Amino acid sequence: SQTIHQxxxxxxxxxxxxxxxxxxxxxxxxxxxxxxxxxAGRGLQLLFYSVGIGQISSEVPQNLSASRPxxxxxxxxxxxxxxxxxxxxxxxxxPGQYSGNTIYFGEGSWLTVV
Amino acid sequence: xxxxxxxxxxxxxxxxxxxxxxxxxTISGTDYxxxxxxxxxxxxxxxxxxxxxxxxxxxxxxxIAEDRKSSTLILHRATLRDAAVYYCSTGNQFYxxxxxxxxxxx
Numbered sequence: 001s002q003t004i005h006q007x008x009x010x011x012x013x014x015x016x017x018x019x020x021x022x023x024x025x026x027x028x029x030x031x032x033x034x035x036x037x038x039x040a041g042r043g044l045q046l047l048f049y050s051v052g053i054g055q056i057s058s059e060v061p062q063n064l065s066a067s068r069p070x071x072x073x074x075x076x077x078x079x080x081x082x083x084x085x086x087x088x089x090x091x092x093x094x095p096g097q098y099s100g101n102t103i104y105f106g107e108g109s110w111l112t113v114v
Numbered sequence: 115x116x117x118x119x120x121x122x123x124x125x126x127x128x129x130x131x132x133x134x135x136x137x138x139x140t141i142s143g144t145d146y147x148x149x150x151x152x153x154x155x156x157x158x159x160x161x162x163x164x165x166x167x168x169x170x171x172x173x174x175x176x177x178i179a180e181d182r183k184s185s186t187l188i189l190h191r192a193t194l195r196d197a198a199v200y201y202c203s204t205g206n207q208f209y210x211x212x213x214x215x216x217x218x219x220x
Binding site: 034036042043044046049088090092094098099100102103104105106107108110 | 144145146148150155156157158159160163165201203204205206208209210211212213
């Protein structure tokens with residue numbers, strides 16, 4: 001069966017420090033991969049999605065970036081964090097771009113920028 | 115990709131049916147309608163999806179309007195464990211709105 005894991009689960013980072021969140025998917029190949037952010041009490045905001053290795057689409061211009069160095073690995077990064085980057089970050093995957101496919105979410109990572 | 119509109123919050127009494135609406139007036143003809151729910155501090159989980167016909171599964175039912183511009187998630191008997199934020203989504207890129215926060219009153 002397919003599983004998705006992301007880490008770390010929680011982190012507290014000072015303003016201006018770098019960020020790296022990692023996500024891996026097991027049990028499938030060539031998945032679509034997604035990064036979402038959820039600010040406190042807000043909905044899900046799609047940040048990045050990827051349909052293949054090295055292929056990244058950005059939905060929201062900001063100081064975050066994403067990379068997909070391997071088929072089932074998706075990394076969210078920042079060189080300098082802002083206070084507004086605080087939130088709940090979710091990695092997700094789907095079997096492909098067919099509209100009928102379901103999306104599966106990881107456990108989430110809580111980021112607090114202080 | 116189509117965007118969705120949902121009420122911010124709804125309340126229901128325990129063991130009563132709940133109808134959660136979603137508007138997706140710009141949906142294209144091939145886009146499925148998906149519903150997910152999110153418990154506190156967890157990632158969203160799949161509830162149900164459909165294209166044109168109404169759908170039933172063990173968790174819920176999905177009623178899709180004939181013009182497909184709206185849909186309704188139906189929980190037949192709300193329980194306390196159904197208290198969550200419910201999202202509907204359409205299209206290939208899985209855009210989610212702000213969802214509906216469902217409160218279940220004992």
